[in-house]
Amino acid sequence: MTQTSTIRQSGGAEIICLPKAILRTLNLGIGSKLELTIENNQIVLSPVNTELTLEELLAGSPKEALALTDEDREWLNAPAVGKEIL
Secondary structure (H helix, E strand, C coil): CCCCCCEEEECCEEEECCCHHHHHHCCCCCCCCEEEEEECCEEEEEECCCCCCHHHHHCCCCHHHHCCCHHHHHHHHCCCCCCCCC
16 A cells, blocks of 8 residues: 655644555554665654553543442452352
8 A cells, every 4th residue: 555645744743644545555644653774765654563561451441331340349358159269
């Protein structure tokens, strides 16, 4: 897939926009990290795949969705019925 982009100015920075089709193909979006290298006088952008921690995954979740429900508490307080390790 080949696309053309133009370098533009935004504030004090020069920026390049990436087409949505390319972002979708690579499963990238706002906040995705890219490694920038120069190879044979060409700019190469490569996605940086980092494993997220549980805290990072849950950071955008509403706090009320993480609260224990009565059903959760009942399950946590239930006695063992088999060979569970307590």
